[in-house]
Amino acid sequence: MMDDIGRFGFGFMRLPYKGGDIDLDATNEMVDAYIQSGGRFFDTAYQYLGEKSESTIRKCVVERYPRDEIIISDKMPVYTMKMSDDPYEIFEEQLERCGVDYFDYYMAHDPEDRYYEGLCRKLDIFNVMKEFKRQGRIKKLGVSLHDTPEVLDKILTEHLEIEFVLLQINYKDWDSSYVQSRECYEVATSHNKPVFVMGPIKGGQLARVNRDVKRVFASHNDWPPALWALSFVLNLDNVEMILSGMSTIEEVHENMEFIRNFNKLNEDEVRIINKARDLLxxxxxxxxxxxxxxxxxxxxDIPISKCFDLYNLNKKSDRLDSSYYDEYDLICQEHGKASDCNECGECEQTCPQHLKISRELKKVANIFE
Ligand code: SF4
Ligand code: SF4
Incomplete structure (x- = not known):
């Protein structure tokens, strides 16, 4: 098991933007701060940031640091592939985009059951990845999954070559019926696979908690809510790596400082997190x-995540805040609005949270339109 700093990976999926494009200067600064604090692990994926994440890893990390001093992790984009796609070509393209000739960690990206039984078997994805590993172009082979514990168990039973599992884990999703973090974590552990964590702060949601939760946290210490969320996953015994998509240099400093000084949670702290979960x-x-x-x-062209983000911010707000309405109006001047949804379902095929997006957009329209 690595030390705590070594267990914290920098996810390239929420990088800062400037003038409509990824802000490379700000990203370089974040990368430097992360590395100076002892971090080495960078995670990307084919689709992240409109397919610009991999090339940004090349520019901001691979071209600026010796290859053997950094760890690069990537994923075969199973959940968006078509039967006509060639996994060999995709892999070569990923190596080229990242500017590397091997990946330290490489995963099948979200082979949820319908893709596992369909595309994965048809294109023989796991055997293809095994071949890359035999060639030395993957050091460690894993799976990143948003599905049930039963599906995870099936995949791990059928593919003994899998060496680690990336799961969405945070204190809010731990016992939820839709994410089932705890059960998935237990399945991975029962197969003796180390767990990598994604979404420890639930895409930022656990940084912006309501007043009741803040009060519970503040009763114990002055950690901000995002760090309470981080402490939950740091505290799990079988977590080998935590991936966090950071967007500001302040987040990098705050996270690294926290992790460096982290001690196991005591009983009181565990109780506080459980209480926070109930209040959320x-x-x-x-x-x-x-x-x-x-x-x-x-x-x-409905900006789905932005609509949901504004809806959630508005829900969490303890007072009427017209700025969310103004921002919604502004966005809708350039994009579709929530009520433009015709329920075609295209977006729902890609959602790892399995959201019924068209139904949720109706709630957004009801509030903001
Ligand atoms: S269901 Fe179709 S129209 Fe509605 S948000 Fe999704 S992709 Fe857009
Ligand atoms: S709706 Fe689903 S796919 Fe879209 S941003 Fe939210 S979680 Fe991701």
Missing amino acids: DNRGEIQCTTCDYCKGHCPN
């Missing part, structure tokens, strides 16, 4: 993690 559950927020996997799939 009843606010009727939309369970969107703003991952933007659905971006670019809507024929009506």
